[in-house]
Amino acid sequence: MKLKKEFLVHDTGTETVLVPTAAAGFSGVVRGNRTFGAVLECLKNDVTQEEIAGALRARFDAPEGAIEADVERAVSELRGIGALDEQLV
Amino acid sequence: MDIYRIADLNILIRSLHGDVHSLCSDYRLADAAESCADIRVSVSQEDIDFERAASAREDEREGLPVRVFSDGYLETLAVYRAIAERLPFFDTVLFHGSCVAADGEGYLFAARSGVGKSTHARHWMEMLGGRAVMVNDDKPLIRVRGGRAYACGTPWDGKHRLSSRAVVPLRAICLLERAETNDIRRITPKEAYPALLQQVYRPAGEEAARRTLDLIDELSACVDLWKLRCTAGPAAAVIAYEAMKGDRK
Structure with missing residues (x-):
């Protein structure tokens, strides 16, 4: 899966946000924590959910299963707003 | 043509x-x-x-x-x-808001539809008389270049057709919310960011959209940002003007 090109990941200097262009069906803005920002970074490339979790485990210390749960939540949210292209993998 | x-x-x-x-x-x-x-x-x-x-x-x-x-x-x-x-x-974006120039500096009011940004801008015009110019009451263009922002009049100026061909330095952006009493305070770029994103036209083209996001960052860094909780009456304009014309951030 990968972020659709109609959704832009933008670093404002204080946070990472996901912003749709006018071509997207969604008009809001998604703001998240550091983990969410890292998930967005991963999704700039075509990756699986397991690969995202692996990348985050290498970056963050967290209790067993916590990162997988965060990734699941982020992916579900992104899927819900139609931000993911899942035909790639 | x-x-x-x-x-x-x-x-x-x-x-x-x-x-x-x-x-x-x-x-x-x-x-x-x-x-x-x-x-x-x-x-x-x-x-x-x-x-x-x-x-x-x-x-x-x-x-x-x-x-x-x-x-x-x-x-x-x-x-x-x-x-x-x-x-x-x-280096320019379309901003949905009402922009008044007071003593040659632009003050841009933004709010969700129906809150009354045009009404508030009208109170500024009435209060300041000849010292105020309506740059654009609906969709001014904002140019951000070299660490400075400018508000530009355009013909697309809302249902009341209020605008001028002025280009003025933009001093401040004020986010309006309707309230029972009047209160104004400074806000940070982070606090203003969601509203700024909603008020600025976001292009469909990817590169133009990326440039727009960079321009919003630059804009929020070079103008004063305020949140005004206000009634619909003219007293709100007095409070807003007195606060916003003061010291820069």
Whole structure:
């Protein structure tokens, strides 16, 4: 899966946000924590959910299963707003 | 085909109907050569139909009866949209808000539809008299360059048709919320960010959209940002003006 090109990941200097262009069906803005920002970074490339979790485990210390749960939540949210292209993998 | 000087840009407009040329007549460059155009815009029937569908969706979203507009009017919207798609490449964005210049500096008021930004701007005009100019009551252009922001009048100026051809340094952006009492405070770029994103036209084109996001960051760093919780009365303008004209951040 990968972020659709109609959704832009933008670093404002204080946070990472996901912003749709006018071509997207969604008009809001998604703001998240550091983990969410890292998930967005991963999704700039075509990756699986397991690969995202692996990348985050290498970056963050967290209790067993916590990162997988965060990734699941982020992916579900992104899927819900139609931000993911899942035909790639 | 005619060329118009808007926000210090030469904009060539080819249209199917005459309405857009009437709308922009004060900005027309007489005898301008086609080669001097910075932005070239032409509109198709498909673009007009897109505006009709977008307008209907907006009416339905707000629970209003769907309004019927002429192709000529809808073409004026399509032309502005086409211009807005190109503006980020000229360090400029379209901002949905009402901008008043007071003593030569711009104050831009933004709010959700129906909160009363035009009413608030009108109170500023009445309070300041000859010291105030309405730059644009609906959709001014904001140019951000070299760490400074400028508000530019355009012909797309809302239902009351209030605007001037002014280009003024932009001093502040004020986000309005309706309240029972008047209260104003400074806010950070982070706090203002979601509202700024909603008020700025976000292009469909990926590169233009990226440039727009960079311009919003630059804009929020170089102007004062305020949140005004206010009533609809003129006292809100007094409180806002007294706070916003004070020391810069």
